[in-house]
Structure formats: structure tokens, C-alpha cells
Amino acid sequence: MQKRSIGLSIVLSIITCGIYGIYWFIVLTNETNAATGEQQSTSGGVAFLLTRVTCGIYGIYWAYKMGEKVQKAKTNRNLPADSNLPILYLVLCIIGLEIIVCALIQNELNQLA
Numbered sequence: 573m574q575k576r577s578i579g580l581s582i583v584l585s586i587i588t589c590g591i592y593g594i595y596w597f598i599v600l601t602n603e604t605n606a607a608t609g610e611q612q613s614t615s616g617g618v619a620f621l622l623t624r625v626t627c628g629i630y631g632i633y634w635a636y637k638m639g640e641k642v643q644k645a646k647t648n649r650n651l652p653a654d655s656n657l658p659i660l661y662l663v664l665c666i667i668g669l670e671i672i673v674c675a676l677i678q679n680e681l682n683q684l685a
Contacts, residue, residue, distance in 0.1 A: 573606065573607060573684060573685040574603070575681075575682045575685045576596075576682065578678050578679060581596050581674070581678065582671060585671060593671065594620060596674055596678075597619070597620055597674060598615075598617055598619075598620055599616060600616070600638070600674055600677050600678060600681070601614070601615065601616035601634070601638070602615060602616045604638055604642065604645065604677065604681065605641070607641070607642075607645035607681065607684055608644045608645045608648065609648070610641070619634050631665060631670065632662065632665050632666060634665075635664070635665035635670070635673050636658045636659075636662045637658075638658075638661060638673070639657035639659070639660065639661040639662070640657075640658050642681075643655065643657055643658070645684055646680070646684070651683075657676075657680075660676075661676065661677075664676075
């Protein structure tokens with residue numbers, strides 16, 4: 573896992589009209605899979621394509637599952653895990669704040685790195 577600046581990632585996502593956001597989404601998914609030891613889970617590229625094909629519906633499911641994976645990664649490292657992360661990510665994604673979900677996931681991964 574690599575520590576990334578959350579602010580810079582958000583700014584780059586905005587400046588590149590979302591292209592960096594796509595890269596960030598894919599990397600977040602792959603790094604979270606690696607943190608949980610679930611290398612056979614859905615890769616970032618597949619998750620992105622499924623999100624686009626389903627017009628964002630898979631993205632809502634993705635947000636919830638990422639919350640569960642962050643919990644699992646923290647539990648595996650004997651760190652305190654917030655049981656509300658999946659619901660928080662789900663609600664933020666439903667109301668259209670996916671970039672905030674990515675920022676929160678990146679914050680958790682930065683703490684794990």
C-alpha cells in the first residue's frame with residue numbers, strides 16, 4: 573500500500589475531469605483487497621466497469637463492501653474498527669458523495685500503511 577495525499581487526490585480528480593478519480597477508484601479497490609488478503613476479490617478495473625455498466629448501482633454496493641473490507645483489514649491488524657463504516661459509505665454514496673467515500677477509504681488505508 574502507498575500513502576496518498578487525500579487533498580491532492582481530490583484536486584487531481586477535479587482538474588482532470590474525473591480521469592484521476594477513475595485511477596484512484598481502481599487503486600483503492602486493489603489496495604483494500606490486498607490489505608484484507610482477498611486477492612481473489614473483484615479487482616478495481618472490474619469494479620469500475622460494473623459501476624459504469626449498471627449506471628452506478630454497483631458503486632453503491634462497492635461502497636458498502638469497501639466499508640466491510642476496511643473493518644476486516646483493521647481487525648486483522650488488531651486495530652479498533654468502526655462498525656458503522658459500511659453504512660456511512662453506503663449513505664454517502666447514495667447521496668452522491670462518492671469522492672468523500674474515496675477520501676475516507678484513503679484515510680483508513682494511509683493509517684494501515
